[in-house]
Amino acid sequence: MSTSIFNRCEPEGDGVRSRWSSSKIRWDRVISLVLFSLVGASSCSLYQEIEAPVSSRDSVDAVGDTGAGPDAGDAVDIEADTEPDASAPALTAQPASVAFVVGETAQLTATITAGLGEEFSAQELRWSSADTEVATIDSATPGSVELFAVGVGTTTVSASIDDGHGGQLSVEVPVSVSALLELSIGPGAVFVGDERQAVVTATDAHGNPVGDVEVSWAVEDAAVLSVDGSGMITALDLGATDLIATVGGQSSRISVEVVEWKQIEAGRYFSCGLLSNGDAYCWGQNGTDGMLGHGTVDSGDGNELAHDTDAYVPTPVLGGIKFESISLGHFHSCGLTAQGQAYCWGAGYYGQLGNADYEIIARPVAVSGAYNFVEIEASREFSCALEESHDLYCWGYNASGELGQGDFSNYAVPKRVLGHKFVGMTLGGYHACAISEAGPTFCWGSGTQGQLGDGGDVDSPLPVQVDTSEQFVMLAGGYDHTCGLNTAGEVFCWGHNDMMQLGDATTLDRSRPVRADPAHTYVSIAAGAANTCGLDADDDVYCWGHNSYGNLGNGGRTPREESRVLVTGGERWRSISLGARHSCALPLNANRAYCWGLNYGGPLGNGENEDQHWTPQPVVNP
Template identity: 30%
Template sequence: MGESIRLSVVGMDDDGNKYPVQVTWSSNDPEIASIDEEGVLVALAKGTTEISYRYEDLERSVEIYVESKPVDRIDLSVHTWEELLLVEGASVTIQAETYGTMGVGASVPVRAKVDFTIEDPAVATIEDKFLEGVMWHVTIRGEAEGTTNLVITSPQAPEELELRVRIRVRAYDQPAAEWQTDALAAGFFTNCALAAGKAYCWGEGIFGGLGNGRDEISAVPVPVAGEHVFVQIGTRESHVCALDDENRTWCWGNNFAGALGTPQSVLGYSNVPVEVASAPPFAKLRVGNNRACGLTSEGKAYCWGLNSHGQLGIGTTSDEQPEPTAVVGDHVFVDIVFGGNVTCGLDVQGKIWCWGERTSALGLGEDIPHVNPAPVQLDVPTTFKSITAGYFHVCALDVDGDLWCWGNGEYGQLGIPVSFDLYFPTKIEIDHTFVAIYAGGRHTCGIDQDGAAWCWGANESGQLGVGDSLSSTHPRAVMGDLTFAELALGSSTTCGRTTEGYTYCWGDGSAGRRGDGTSSHAYYPMPVTAPTTEDGGEP
């Protein structure tokens, strides 16, 4: 029981020569043993049945007796102590693998019959299930708001071996969006947007990250203090920087290691924008954790803030570098992205350079110095048009539209079916072509040619926006049939702006990070609340 074998039929001509014969197969009891059109017989349950084969008008059958192999363990792709969350109309696939003890104490995978039962089919149903090798794949669909249990048993296992997964289905209710913005930035604590040159932020106000003169949480967007006209904005961890219409740089929030462009001993944090007075005029501004970089119109990079692992690329290391300092080398960069203690730049020729701490996200292998304070070119047989970085992984699109990733893959954020690190840029085989790619703390998203968003990686808070709480190693479509122009990924929150400018966030809602006035998680895109006069002015 649980095993498979391929059957075949041969004919014999008048001279005694054998030749293969194509026959039609059938099973008298497919619950005991099934057989497909290729003749693959699968033993499913203990018992006796007949397998028939037919060639033209000739039909024969053979009796099959199936014995069962004992199952002593069933492993699931979800934890039984965690609640599986689903949204009405959304489906999710989980896996179950059976094991039996063979020989002396050796537990090995065995092919076995497994029963999957939903206790309340009004809440959730089993949409599909199939056995592939020794692995069962079961697709569950959320039907209506409520809770129920998925019960997993096997007739080949002891009666006491019963697994139960709690399923909670939430209602699907996506209100119409009202707030139109021009740019987005998502961080680990704070999210921000630009609308008609005005900056608005929401979420955790610790260290003054909202920039509104207060250190309080706001679950709805509030205007950043001052009469600034901003054209770019960025955030990552606990500070925000923005570029105004005169190419001046302003920052607010936590000034750890001089991230605001001022020595930390002089300014611990600021809840209103302060100018980085020593910064040259920038054409592009990028913000990382406790550091930032700007690009001049000539593509020269200047960075400031935390430099303990050489992540500023200025040729030295230091705990603090508050003054914007030129990245070493004659590079002409078109973009800069930040990992945890790794920074990478894309140059005008489509080459990628990285610097900082020796981790897999550096993309230079394991046999390198622990600290790399100057840019090193990655050895990749192609050129690139865009790059993005999460906390411990980096992804890029090459000129042909192919996706390359490297770094930590523990949660599936690299888009490969195994959860290990890639120490060199690796081409990812996926069934999608993206025009834009974005990385968050432990997840990745892309926008395809039609403006549809696809996400993969960690999903414990719903940051993939696919209607459930399961992580994924492959791209899954974001719910809602929205057409996106831009995405911004934080740690466990994702925000998006449609082609009409309407603004949505989903995922972790703690401390008001989603901006809709609540602190709950959302498992699909939900509109960000438009600022009102009570919040400090219309957008």
């Protein structure tokens, strides 16, 4: 800053040199600059008033000459260096910004600092809101104001006061108003290909709905999920991601997991399925044993059920356990975690739950012992699991020697099957078979129908070798028959054959393996109470044997089929499971599961409790 000072003093003599000086002078609003001219022993003073900004602090020096001073009317240049003045007055607000929810109030306080003098007071503050549809001035007291949040958005609240010199002091506070957001996509699991309408519910601080809000949508992983501008989501691939809704700067997010069916199993009058995320669901008849695992049992008795805890659609198994695989018996169920821990639930009166007790438990309970199991199977009233060391353990009912202990005592904890190491196994109604590390297949337990395959028809409490030169890679056990699949894809079966379940076009029981369906080969097999199915390399499923309830799935009503019939529906299949009187399967596109056959108690999972279905019916997705 610079200005000019005029000498209004007469010098005392011509040619007299004058010296000009000044001291550094601070100002607030108006300062007087006094310069001194020294002429010999005399002096005169002069001054010039200089207006300064309120918030400035300036230092002023006169630029003079030690020679002759200016004459009257001459100008002297004055230069000033300007610095902020810490003592200059200011208007501040606390807090510096406000963020609150529709329906809430917030307090703002303004403070005047330094230099305005007593004539300025808080009562003279003026408050305003730039957008009264977002926030309004609800009430004011000296120095403060209460804001009320009206609607979602942003605005600026200002406070101002006259400075007494024709200007004013002011302060602006940014204000953001949001709503409480609740984001949902509706109940149930999200399967690949599903579309769901996401909904945002916006409420004020008192729970009242806030209407007409603008929502923006986003997802974290666009490979798993997509969302359009209306909030319609589409599940693209397996995985989990966050769906994000934003309203007025406020965001709400939920995790969305996209799944498919991983496994489906058919039991006696019930079914269970496993999703790709490890969640287990069961449906159908729950009975007095609680084999659905949802924590309740039928209020009737074993002779007359009330059917008040049956489930006609998939119902979550309690406990929040993530399973790697599941298996169903007649009155109990078992599951295995990825860590090798086994759980069972349902009927336990023979010790088949493996928890060292003999009671009914309608939710998963851990099998006793520290094991790392890799495979588990549940049968009529006993269970077995294969340890990673290739030791096979069984527990539960043992009246026919099906636990492989060399005796006929029941056991409520896992007992190692004697004599061999095994790499695969299957369970029948009262017998078990397993493929040994050495290659041959062994069976034990009930053998009265030839189901042990050793050429005899007697029970054995210890493993006996199946009388065949075939090397099996997969086994499937029915109620009292057994089948094996060799490396060439050929199926061999043995045991009871009254329903032509052995696939040799006869009704003769076989105590040694015979070739089933010799004109076809398969990649996997399954056995039910009195029927057998195979999945071939073309992803077709063919079945033979008992069909009184439509459990072969071919649409026909012939009570039994001596040779293979195609499961209808046009699906390409990845797996199949056979129960007592119904069957279930997963297609390659595992967004849906299918069941067919007897539906007494709802084991088909289609939401109905009808008599039976002769063709595959879609299970209601959970």
